[in-house]
Structures are given as structure tokens and as C-alpha cells.
Amino acid sequence: MKTIEELLRTHRFFEGLPNSDLDLLAGCGQNVVAKAGNYIAREGEAANNFYVIRQGKIALETQGAGRGGVVLETLSEDEVLGWSWLFPPHQWFYDVRVIEDSRLISMDGVCLRNKAEADPALGFRLMKTIAREMNERLREARLQVLDVYKLEPPRALE
Amino acid sequence: MEPEPYHVQTYQRETDDTFSVSLVPASGKKRFKFVPGQFNMIYAFGAGEVPISISGNPARNETCIHTIRSVGPTTRLLEALQPGATVGIRGPFGVPWPVDRARGKDLVLIAGGIGMAPLRPVIYHVLGNRDQYGRVVLLYGARTPKDILFSAELEQWSSTKGFQVEVTVDTADSHWNGNVGVVPKLITHAKFNSLNTVAMICGPEIMMRYSIPELTDIGVTEDRIYISMERSMKCAIGFCGHCQYGGIFVCKDGPVFPYSQVRKFFLRKEF
Numbered sequence: 001m002k003t004i005e006e007l008l009r010t011h012r013f014f015e016g017l018p019n020s021d022l023d024l025l026a027g028c029g030q031n032v033v034a035k036a037g038n039y040i041a042r043e044g045e046a047a048n049n050f051y052v053i054r055q056g057k058i059a060l061e062t063q064g065a066g067r068g069g070v071v072l073e074t075l076s077e078d079e080v081l082g083w084s085w086l087f088p089p090h091q092w093f094y095d096v097r098v099i100e101d102s103r104l105i106s107m108d109g110v111c112l113r114n115k116a117e118a119d120p121a122l123g124f125r126l127m128k129t130i131a132r133e134m135n136e137r138l139r140e141a142r143l144q145v146l147d148v149y150k151l152e153p154p155r156a157l158e
Numbered sequence: 159m160e161p162e163p164y165h166v167q168t169y170q171r172e173t174d175d176t177f178s179v180s181l182v183p184a185s186g187k188k189r190f191k192f193v194p195g196q197f198n199m200i201y202a203f204g205a206g207e208v209p210i211s212i213s214g215n216p217a218r219n220e221t222c223i224h225t226i227r228s229v230g231p232t233t234r235l236l237e238a239l240q241p242g243a244t245v246g247i248r249g250p251f252g253v254p255w256p257v258d259r260a261r262g263k264d265l266v267l268i269a270g271g272i273g274m275a276p277l278r279p280v281i282y283h284v285l286g287n288r289d290q291y292g293r294v295v296l297l298y299g300a301r302t303p304k305d306i307l308f309s310a311e312l313e314q315w316s317s318t319k320g321f322q323v324e325v326t327v328d329t330a331d332s333h334w335n336g337n338v339g340v341v342p343k344l345i346t347h348a349k350f351n352s353l354n355t356v357a358m359i360c361g362p363e364i365m366m367r368y369s370i371p372e373l374t375d376i377g378v379t380e381d382r383i384y385i386s387m388e389r390s391m392k393c394a395i396g397f398c399g400h401c402q403y404g405g406i407f408v409c410k411d412g413p414v415f416p417y418s419q420v421r422k423f424f425l426r427k428e429f
Contacts, residue, residue: 012346061332069332073339076347099335143340144328148362149271149301 004029007105011052012078017129021122028111034058034098041096047084049109053077056102061095073141074099083130085109159395161201161246166239167221173305175228176272177237178213180221184244190222194279195254195386195414199394200224201246202235209391209409211276212250217286222247225275225307251394253414255280256384260356264292266348266378268369270299270341270361274307276386277360281315288320295322295348299341299365302327303334322349341365345372352377358414360386367424370417380418387413387420 005026008014014022034040034056041047043062051058057076064070072094075081084092086109116123163184170178183190197211208230214223228237239245257280265284269277277296284291296315300306306325316323324344326337337344341361357373359366366385373383389401389408396410404423406412417424 057335057337059332059338067331071330071332071334071338074326074337076337078346097332140340140343143342143364143368146364147301147328148364149299149305149328 004031004105007031007054008052011054013052013080013129013133017125021125024115024119024122025107025112025126028108028115029105030108032104032106034102034104036098036101038098039095040098041082041092041094043092043095045092047082047090047092047109049106050080050082050085052105052107053079053081054103054105056098056104057100058102059097059099061097063095069095073137073144080133083134086113086130159248161199161207161248163244164222164247166241166243166245169239169241172225172307176225176305176307177228178223178225179236179239180214180223181245181247182221183247188220190219192216192219192222192250192279193254194257194283195276196250196252197276197391197394197413198222198224198247198249199251199391200226200236201248202232202239203244203246205232205235207246207248207392208232208236209251209394211386213275213278215282215286216279217282225272225278227272248394251409253412255358255386255414256356256416257283260358261290262292262354264295264350264355266295266297266345266350266355266357266373268297268341268345268357268359268361268366270365271301271305272307273359273361273365273386274298274300277358278308278311280358281311285315285318292354293320293322293350295350296324297341297344297348298323298325299344299361300325300327301329303330303336324348340368342368342372345369345376355382357383358386359383363388363424380421381416383417384414385417385420385424387415389413 005022008022059074060072061069116126164181165184166179167182168180192212197209199207200210201207210224210226213225226233228234267277312323315321326339330338355378357378387408391409392398392400394409396407401408
């Protein structure tokens, strides 16, 4: 069985971080299994951790007036879930539903914040890693809201 | 070049705004030959002509199948056609997908919206010549789950050995258990040998623009990425100039181009 540190080392999100950082971060993680259909977080609940997805599929959902649940994004293998643990008020903004049985590493946000505060160089590298992820997700979200399939032009002058 | 009369043999509703028709020559001619990626000019009498990609199986050439999205007056008139009705056909036209060049390689097909229709003949071709191709990855994006084209076939293809089919939508309710997100993101989850792959992309230009860097970043060279361009095609034979794109005509020199050939125009705004 692989250790948390070994699992983090092979995960895309942690690419570029030195092994010494991963050693430290691994101390804040533990393996969890999430069953399809369950919610692992609800909007407004305390966000004390984030999840490294090893396997499976997770949906970020919100409620739209008269629309019921709306899926904003799905996340799967090699992605991470949640950054509310980093920013006050440390609350989940969305519901998090497990679509497929998933293997995750739950990272303790308080533990990570404490290690980052104690070692600013580690904190900076961690922030850069998170910022890279946020940048990618923001670009994807912008493309998603463009509704490009609605705007498809006809091939001819009709 | 005069349109040849064809009869509508079958009509199938695909989604709220998209339908497929199979057409047979009114003359009784037995064969309709085309290669994947080509299109016909379909003439709806009294309305006009529109270029529509052929979405059927190139090996089953007794009928000609088109999948059409209703977006303007001509396609709306086509949408109202019933079996037995007559349309005019000119074609097939255009440079096809490079299925020969892809032999012996993995194949990545990236489709968005109605862009799934021009790529379907490639899949039929590969399935009919399975031993000549490596892994096949189909990445398909639609607006919502109810806008997904050819759902039953997608299911069938995904269970075919050596095929990976990933579908994503821009928005969905919580009953949807598939992917929600953009097509370029699917590329990172696709399993193929990027150094021995030919990629074919068809969809909104902005989707292609964001997909191409994801492919080149992992080693698919620009000359192995093919895109199907959308421009206002009118004559289909390079005379009228409506689809002129720099020094080329999309109708005659395309619609399929290697990205390396059109790159210099592709990133130019409003071009």
C-alpha cells in the first residue's frame, strides 16, 4: 500500500513541489473513500479540508431558483476539490456530491495553514500551486459560460 | 453545376433543434460515394442552398445521411420536410478528414455541438477498418445533456475495444451523472500516444482554439492536428469568394485543414 507521500508525489496537482514539501504536506492527509450518491460537503458548512481526487468523480452543485440542483462542474482523477479552507470565512460555497465511488486524500486545512504560516517558503510554493489550479479552473469556467454551442454560426449565408 | 433531385427517405429527430435525414437519388441511381469530412449543398426549394456535412457511413452508400441543426430559414424549411419530399443536392464537395494519414496511429476526435456530425463518418470508417488504427479517443462537448447527438451510438462506441469516449456538457441539473465542464479539459484525461496521434477537431472555433494548445502541450504536433473550418460557403466550388480565408477558399481547399496551414489566420481576430 502506498503512503500518502507517495500518492501525492504522483498526483498532477503537486507537480513541481520538492519532496521535502510533500513530506510535510503528507502529514496533513489521510485516505478516505466516498460512496456514490453521498454529499461530502454542503454549502455553508465549515470548510476544514480539501480533497485530492485519486479516483472517481465528484460534482459541485448549487441550487437555482425553480431549477433544483444545478451541476457547475465535475472533477475527477488527478484533480483537487476545494479551496475555501484557505480563505475566510472557511465555508463551502457549493454542495459536493459524489457521482462515482471515489478514492480521495482528505487534506486537513488547519494543519496545512499552520505549516504554511510556520514556513513562509513552503507557504509560497503551496500558494503558487493552488493559484495555478485556480487559474486553470477560472479559464475553463469563462469558456463554459460563453455558451459556445449556442453561438455556432451556420455554414452558409441563410 | 445543377442540383440533382433527391427524395427524403427517412427523417429522425435527434434533439430539439437537430434532425437527420437520409436521402436517395430521385433518378434511381444506386450509389452515393463520399469520404468522411465532405459536405453537400442542399437546396430547399423556394428558400435557398446550405452546405451540410455528410454524417452517414461512407461504406453504406445506398443513402446519403445529413444531420442538420435548424438555425435559419433554409434549415427550418428542411426541418419541416417529410419522407417523400424532394430536395436538390450538389456534391459531395471538400477536402476530407485525413483517414489515410491516420492509419497505424492513435486517433483523437474532438467534437463540439453539431461538430459531432462531420466526425461520425470517421468513426464508421475506423470501425469498418479497425485493425488499421490504434486507440480511438472521442471527446465530445454539448450544451446540455438533451443536446447530445447520437447518444445510443456513443454508448455503443464506448464499449468498443480500444475506444475511449468522453462526453461533457456546459450545464446540467443534478440528475446528470456525466461530466460537466469544457471539452479542452477532457484532453488531460484521454489516454493515447501523443507522439503517434492524428487529431481531428470540429466544433465552434473558440472550442478549437482552446483545444489545440492542450494537444500541442502534450506533444501532438501542429501538422498532425486537423480542423474543420466554418465559413459562409455559398457556391462550394471556389468561385463566389464568400468563404475566402486569406488566400484559400474553405469550400474548395477545405473545410478540413491541417492546423499548421491555417495557423497564421486562425489566431487573428475577426479574420
